[in-house]
Amino acid sequence: MRKLVVCTLMSLDGYFEGEGKNFMVMPADHSFDAYCAERLRTADTLLLGRATFELFHGFWPAVADNPGASADQREISKRDNELQKVVVSDTLTLQPGTPWVSSTRVVSQAQAVDTVRDLKAEPGGDILTFGSKHLWNGLLAAGLVDELHLMVGPAVLGGGTPVFGSAPVAGLRRIGVQTFDGSDNVVLRYAVDAEKS
16 A cells, blocks of 8 residues: 655744745755655655645746756656646646646545545555645545654744644654754654554
8 A cells, every 4th residue: 555645844833834825934945855855756646735736837847957956956846747646626727738737637625535545555656745734634634644744944933824734633653853964954754643543
């Protein structure tokens, strides 16, 4: 069975983005790109909500050929371009001739749980979710998230969008901690362990 792995960046006080949905206040230094590239090497499917897909779709496709981008950014772009993408949205329409059309499937919110359950039953690499906070919180509540990879940075925002929703989180078991040279960010990796809830 494949794993659904959620990777997210968060502030020290537990926010996913700052006030007004401002992501630029987040502690996204070189370690964030390095970790995203590392996780993408384990995956063959990206699972995204509409807003994250549109953000990625507007930025990543051309980065692979940008000599001014870092090696990690070029790798992220290359992997994003290659991977199958499943987008959960009731409103997204893919435009013919735009990047990723042939590698993207859109499913409705009502289909999300069954779609993810089916994806996890297939052979293959990890299913990765970046961003998409509402999507993965719902899947976490449904018992479908296998691992949470929380990159915690030294930013105290005092407000914004909390990483977790109001529903209780299943039991978590720490499976790893990772630090990065030249960065104060740390990745805390947890397995979602329903038996501990």
